[in-house]
Amino acid sequence: MSFITGVGLTSYGRHDGRSTVDLMSMAAEAALADAGLVRRDIDGVLCGYSTTMPHLMLATVFAEHFGLQPSYAHAVQVGGATGLAMAMLAHELVDAGVVRNVLVVAGENRLTGQTRDAAVQALAQVGHPDYEVPLGPTIPAYYGLVASRYMHEFGINEPDLAELAVLMRHNATTHPGAQFHEPITVADVMASRAIATPLKLLDCCPVSDGGAAFVVSRDPTSERRVRVRGAGQAHTHQHATAAPSLTHFGAAPSFARARQASGVAVSDLTYAGVYDSFTITLAILLEELGLAKRGEACARARNGDFSRDGALPLNTHGGLLSYGHCGSGGALAHLVETQLQMTGRAGNRQVSDAPIALLHGDGGVMSSHVSMILERVR
Amino acid sequence: MSADVADWTTGTPALLYQRCRSCSSVWYFRRGFCPSCGAADVEALPSKGRGVVHAATLVCRPATAEARAHVPFMIALIDLAEGIRVMAHGDRDLKIGDAVSLRFEKFIDRIVPYFGKSP
Numbered sequence: 001m002s003f004i005t006g007v008g009l010t011s012y013g014r015h016d017g018r019s020t021v022d023l024m025s026m027a028a029e030a031a032l033a034d035a036g037l038v039r040r041d042i043d044g045v046l047c048g049y050s051t052t053m054p055h056l057m058l059a060t061v062f063a064e065h066f067g068l069q070p071s072y073a074h075a076v077q078v079g080g081a082t083g084l085a086m087a088m089l090a091h092e093l094v095d096a097g098v099v100r101n102v103l104v105v106a107g108e109n110r111l112t113g114q115t116r117d118a119a120v121q122a123l124a125q126v127g128h129p130d131y132e133v134p135l136g137p138t139i140p141a142y143y144g145l146v147a148s149r150y151m152h153e154f155g156i157n158e159p160d161l162a163e164l165a166v167l168m169r170h171n172a173t174t175h176p177g178a179q180f181h182e183p184i185t186v187a188d189v190m191a192s193r194a195i196a197t198p199l200k201l202l203d204c205c206p207v208s209d210g211g212a213a214f215v216v217s218r219d220p221t222s223e224r225r226v227r228v229r230g231a232g233q234a235h236t237h238q239h240a241t242a243a244p245s246l247t248h249f250g251a252a253p254s255f256a257r258a259r260q261a262s263g264v265a266v267s268d269l270t271y272a273g274v275y276d277s278f279t280i281t282l283a284i285l286l287e288e289l290g291l292a293k294r295g296e297a298c299a300r301a302r303n304g305d306f307s308r309d310g311a312l313p314l315n316t317h318g319g320l321l322s323y324g325h326c327g328s329g330g331a332l333a334h335l336v337e338t339q340l341q342m343t344g345r346a347g348n349r350q351v352s353d354a355p356i357a358l359l360h361g362d363g364g365v366m367s368s369h370v371s372m373i374l375e376r377v378r
Numbered sequence: 379m380s381a382d383v384a385d386w387t388t389g390t391p392a393l394l395y396q397r398c399r400s401c402s403s404v405w406y407f408r409r410g411f412c413p414s415c416g417a418a419d420v421e422a423l424p425s426k427g428r429g430v431v432h433a434a435t436l437v438c439r440p441a442t443a444e445a446r447a448h449v450p451f452m453i454a455l456i457d458l459a460e461g462i463r464v465m466a467h468g469d470r471d472l473k474i475g476d477a478v479s480l481r482f483e484k485f486i487d488r489i490v491p492y493f494g495k496s497p
Contacts, residue, residue, distance in 0.1 A: 117443065124441040130387045131407055132465050135490055136445040137437065141453050144435030145465075149455075152474045194438040194450075241406065241455060241465045246433055 002094035004087075004226045004374065005101075005217040006035025007336040011177035012210035012324025016112050020053035021065045023107030023211030027329070028066055031213035036221045037101060039066070044099035045073040046086040048106030048328025051122045052113035062105065072099050076328075079126060079363025080275055081233075082106065083212070083332040084370035087359070088231040090216035091372075100218045106329035107211025119207050126364055128239045140204055140278065142240045142365040144196035147280035149246035151198065154287075154295030158198050161279040162189035163301045165202045165321055168276060171308070172318025174349050179208050179324035189279075203279040208324030212332030214339065224343040229264060229356075231372040232257025240365040251288035251360060254369035262373040264356060266290050271341050271354035272312055273334030275361045276319040285360055286314075289371070313351040316341060331361045342376045383408060383422050386491055391482040393425045393491050395462045406462045427480025429458040429493065434472045444486045451485075454478075456493050466491040 008030025010023060018026075024047065032038065045068060047059045055061055059073040072093065078085040083106060090102040110119055120138055127133045127142065151157065166186055172178035184202060192201035216228070234250030234257070237243045259265065272291060276282035286297035291312060292305075300306060306314035317323045317337040320330050340346045341354045359372045384390035397404045398412035399419040411418050434454040440446050452468045456478060467483060467490050478493035 120439070121441050128407060134387070134485070134488060135453055135465055135467060136441055136448070136451070136485065137453050137465070138439060138441045140439065141435050141437045141441075144437075145433040145453065145455055148435055148474060149433040194436070196438060196453075197436040199435075239407075241463055246455075 002091045002216050002218065002228045003220050004214055004228065004339050005221040006031045006033070006037065006215040007339045008034060008213045009177065009333055009336040010107070010211045012208040012326055012333065013179035014112055015109060015209040018109055018209060019113070020050040020108050021062055023109060023209060023326070024062050024105045024213070025066050027107055027211035027213035028103055028105045031103065031105070031215050035215040035217065037215060039068055041101050042068055042103045043071045044090065044093055044102035045070045046090055046102060046104045047075050048082045048086065049075055049077045050108040051119065051327060052109050068103070078368045078370070080277055080331055081361040081363030081368040081370045082328040083330070083335060084359055084361035084372055085233070087216065087228070087335060087372055088233065088370055091228040091231060094216055094218050102216045103213060104216060105211070105213035106327070106332055108327040108329060109209045110327050111207050111209045113209070116207065128241065132239055132241060138196060140196040140199050143278045143280055144199050145240055146246050146284070146366060147198050150280065150284055153247045156283065156295055156298060159186050159190060160298035161203060161283060162186040163298045164276070164279040164282045165189045167301050167306060168315060168319040168321035171316050171349070172322030175317045175323060178318040178322055179206055180318070180322045199278055199280065205277050205320035205325040208326045210324055210326035210329055212329040212336055214332070214335060225377045226339050226342050226374050227377055229373045229375040230258050230262025231370065232261055234369045235367065238364055238367050243365065249284065249288055249366040250369040251285050251362065251371070255289050255360065255371040258371035258373055264373045268356050269312060269358050271338060271351060271357040272314045273338045273357065273359045274314060275331055275334070276315060276321050277325065279321070281362060282319070284366065285362060289358070289360060308349065308351055313341070313354070316346060316349045316351065335359055338374060342374060386482060386489055389488065391489055393427065393464065393480060394422045395425055395460060396420050396422050404461050406464055423460070425458050425460050425480065428496070429456040429478055431472050431474050431476045431478055432457045432463060434468070434474060436470060448485060454493060464491065466493050468493040469495055
């Protein structure tokens with residue numbers, strides 16, 4: 001058994017002058033304080049990667065800087081799925097008795113630490129170096145390919161997808177830490193400039209600076225008890241060209257494994273934190289996970305089903321699309337928000353009750369998937 | 379297979395795929411063994427270049443400054459008759475389901491596979 005005993009999150013957006021380890025440290029300090037733990041309590045460290053600070057040993061760089069001498073530490077790299085992969089590993093390590101308190105931390109000055117062209121180019125390198133990258137694709141282009149096929153198969157149009165951007169922005173307007181606070185409409189999304197068809201600027205998450213952290217512990221450290229009930233993964237391919245399908249992905253088998261590990265069914269879920277690098281990513285994942293029927297996720301969002309007071313509140317902090325995306329820490333904001341919602345600490349964003357939640361992350365081009373079920377226990 | 383196969387990735391106007399002589403699997407990204415059965419007895423074959431558009435995106439925001447002169451350009455996934463899927467450039471108005479045929483075009487400082495609508 002393991003508990004998410006503390007969470008920490010910086011605002012996402014511009015943090016001029018802050019480095020990767022600065023942002024990681026800010027989030028880690030907040031997570032430790034939230035857990036009621038001090039540095040000497042931490043015996044495990046897992047961290048993500050940083051494109052502005054590539055390093056062979058980022059976990060020990062961070063541990064040294066922050067003032068930790070853990071008995072277990074290393075970095076993890078699974079693209080956008082990194083955050084939840086670390087959460088799953090931390091759970092497994094604690095559950096196996098290897099460590100008592102794992103600090104999971106990620107951060108990056110992805111926005112101000114490099115030019116936008118450098119960020120776009122660095123990310124495009126997830127493509128195949130010989131067979132894809134020479135064609136000049138971007139991450140939005142890979143997802144544009146996925147979107148074109150998925151929308152073709154299931155009858156989704158661009159205004160449908162825009163609903164998800166509108167919902168994430170609406171949610172972000174209520175979070176002071178979000179990168180964007182200006183409400184947007186479907187018409188705004190449709191009028192935003194084309195990036196890689198059918199994806200437009202407002203279908204895409206921004207590049208952000210930020211940091212996020214949490215502590216996974218063997219024992220609860222307060223009355224706020226959120227435990228990891230089970231998790232699963234699936235890795236079907238790396239490159240878009242080699243994807244077995246552009247209509248069925250690894251999210252379904254990943255979640256099936258998490259359901260098997262946890263004994264939780266879709267009907268038990270009361271909150272969802274789902275990866276949303278692009279509107280199409282969120283639409284596909286909601287449908288793959290069975291939270292909406294194929295082709296219906298956007299209509300469900302339009303109907304309010306994923307709103308704060310809807311049947312299944314989703315990414316109430318604004319998600320990657322509007323809270324922001326700082327790399328391996330990006331999806332950790334989903335976990336932080338979920339823990340706050342489950343423990344009744346989400347303030348003006350609080351949902352009515354969230355005893356059981358699903359988290360899902362995706363890395364690459366729908367390549368790597370991690371699903372996790374959290375449960376509040378008394 | 380030898381490591382120095384001449385195809386578009388090394389500047390030769392050809393698109394090669396591989397086939398396992400043991401289990402008959404076919405695939406695109408070259409390697410010295412079959413990813414299905416592990417056999418090392420694989421051969422490289424040239425595609426005839428006929429296929430159908432599986433997915434298509436018009437890239438409007440380039441990844442690099444060098445690519446800026448080319449935008450917007452079409453990137454598509456093409457299902458070739460030989461049973462493999464490839465990523466390539468193509469006509470700007472390509473649509474899913476279009477029958478296409480292969481040629482090679484210059485992109486920045488190299489040649490890339492390019493699919494135009496079949497007549």
